[in-house]
Amino acid sequence: MKIMNGLYNLIGILIFAYLVGSFLNVVISRLPIIFKLKESNHDFKTFNLALPRSHCPHCQHILYWWHNIPLLSFVILKGQCYFCHTPIAKRYFIVELSFILLIALCYYQAPSLSIFLSYALFSALALCIFFIDWETLFIPDILNYLLLWSGLLINTHGLFCSAQDAIIGAALGYLGLWGFYHFIYWTSKKEGFGYGDFKLLAALGAWCGVSELFNILFLASLLGLILAVVKLKKMGEPIAFGPALCIAGFLNLVYPQTFNLLNWSRQLFGSG
Structure with missing residues (x-):
């Protein structure tokens, strides 16, 4: 038994995964840095999961909104920074795509809404742990x-x-x-x-x-x-x-x- 029926429900779930995957990249990129800064009593008002705004780690240039579209921006920019042309880590694309695929698998396996939501929570946390430990x-x-x-x-x-x-x-x-x-x-x-x-x-x-x-x-x-x-x-x-x-x-x-x-x-x- 599927938790939901219809194409619209599946599309809505995948759009949700599409957007959440982008946030997971922020967590994967910034959380290890935050822990290192914590040891030096850094002011987290200037560096946290929300600040500073998304920027190129090489040239430090603030990114435009269309540079942050999950999956599409990586393809449009041909995998490199718009300003300095430094290659963008492939991990950003892989994380966003992986989370969409994981949520699709969870959707088809979950017999109820509560189990699907549990699967989704587990997948999000496990994906962050996977890539942070990998790197x-x-x-x-x-x-x-x-x-x-x-x-x-x-x-x-x-x-x-x-x-x-x-x-x-x-x-x-x-x-x-x-x-x-x-x-x-x-x-x-x-x-x-x-x-x-x-x-x-x-x-x-x-x-x-x-x-x-x-x-x-x-x-x-x-x-x-x-x-x-x-x-x-x-x-x-x-x-x-x-x-x-x-x-x-x-x-x-x-x-x-x-x-x-x-x-x-x-x-x-x-x-x-």
Whole structure:
């Protein structure tokens, strides 16, 4: 059953995703800078998510309104600044397009409006975490906490799992990676994960429940290897695990039967 019927509803949802995707780029670009400035007691009246106005990071020229049209401006400007012709990061285009595609997938998978809105919230937060960690190897606490608390609140009425499963999932998600991190450090004197990864897995446990933690970690491990190859990381170089966790969490939440390790094993070994 689809949450809504008709072409107009779908178009309206995609337009919403089109506009929100542009804001997500602002969050991805500015939030890491804000955290760095916070350490130096910077005045956030002059730099935050709203100020200063959109500008070229290379020549600092304020952009015209038509330079900020999601997706279209990148194509019109041929991927470069209108003023100094410096290439624009492809990430802006990728984020906006990715969010539209994610919302379209959520639309077709959600059996109710409440689940669709939950999917959309999860997708927005996870997409920000994905690209910030991909670019900076850093996950802002505010995004992890928003994902964690929203998951716990949504599951107070058992939307994806029981409240008890959500709480235990959050606790074990954090403690599981925390313990594994210290085991790796104790045996190799190397840091296998960042503390942001602990909090992110806790948030995914709050959304999906304790029973899905192993499945999420298994998928994330496979995806992490693929992403490492995509980013051409050499042995010994740090690899962001957050993006792999975000993809695994999304697949487990939106496609729980398709990307389920137990179902895979049953199909592989033919057991009932």
